[in-house]
Amino acid sequence: MKDSDLSSLIRLNIGGKKYLTTTDTLTRREPDSMLAAMFSGRHTVRQDAEKGYVFVDRDELIREAEYYQLLGLMEGITSVLNKRKEEEDSCAELTRTDIIKCIQSERVRFRGVNLSGLDLSKLDLSFVDFSFACLKNVFFSRANLQCAKFRDVDAEGSIFHNATLRECEFTGANLRGALLAGANLQSANLQDACLIACSFCGADLRSAHLQSADLTDANLEGANLEGANLKGAKLSNANLKGANLQRAYLRHVNLRDTHLEGAKLDGANLLGAIR
Numbered sequence: 001m002k003d004s005d006l007s008s009l010i011r012l013n014i015g016g017k018k019y020l021t022t023t024d025t026l027t028r029r030e031p032d033s034m035l036a037a038m039f040s041g042r043h044t045v046r047q048d049a050e051k052g053y054v055f056v057d058r059d060e061l062i063r064e065a066e067y068y069q070l071l072g073l074m075e076g077i078t079s080v081l082n083k084r085k086e087e088e089d090s091c092a093e094l095t096r097t098d099i100i101k102c103i104q105s106e107r108v109r110f111r112g113v114n115l116s117g118l119d120l121s122k123l124d125l126s127f128v129d130f131s132f133a134c135l136k137n138v139f140f141s142r143a144n145l146q147c148a149k150f151r152d153v154d155a156e157g158s159i160f161h162n163a164t165l166r167e168c169e170f171t172g173a174n175l176r177g178a179l180l181a182g183a184n185l186q187s188a189n190l191q192d193a194c195l196i197a198c199s200f201c202g203a204d205l206r207s208a209h210l211q212s213a214d215l216t217d218a219n220l221e222g223a224n225l226e227g228a229n230l231k232g233a234k235l236s237n238a239n240l241k242g243a244n245l246q247r248a249y250l251r252h253v254n255l256r257d258t259h260l261e262g263a264k265l266d267g268a269n270l271l272g273a274i275r
Helices: 003-007 023-029 034-038 058-068 073-081 096-102
Strands: 009-014 017-022 053-055
Parallel strands (some): 009 053
């Protein structure tokens, strides 16, 4: 270590917790932080001549925080000293490696776990329970998720492209903007699910349960919905061009703003449907 590095070392005592850091870490890594402001030369800091600790006055820090309109005083300080870069609300609790280790067990549950942003593509996740989990922007492409449970999950923006989702449970799930093109969703339960702006292009939804699902702005072009139950589903501006709706249950469904050009409706139950 250079002499210049040694001379820049600073010992901090903040609320009884002691840290060893440098002026560069405090002023350059997080230039908008309160500690950066205090050691920028614009403020006078107090130093104990014997112990060598710089004592930071909490009241002074709070005044500084108010000046910069910053919240979470101590969290911000800890963030600087530990060099944390990820935002707490978007950090997955497990890694792909952790998931692979867990699925070696017979019964796997990730109920309520934050897995947002993980790449879980091509894994065998059949029968896994993801209920109530945060699965935002998770990459499930080509994964085997047969009979998996996704009850009340938040999977907004996730990718299930070409995934196997046969007999999965998505009751009450939020899948807004998710990509499910080419996915196998035979007999899947999507009742009361938020499927707004989802892409189901070419997906297999035969005998799927879509009662009361919100498919507003969804793209189901070329999807196979033979025998699917769409009772009470919202299909405003949904694209069902070329879709197979043979023997589908569409009683009392509002199809007025639905695009049905080239769709197959042979044997579909359209009693009371608004067209």
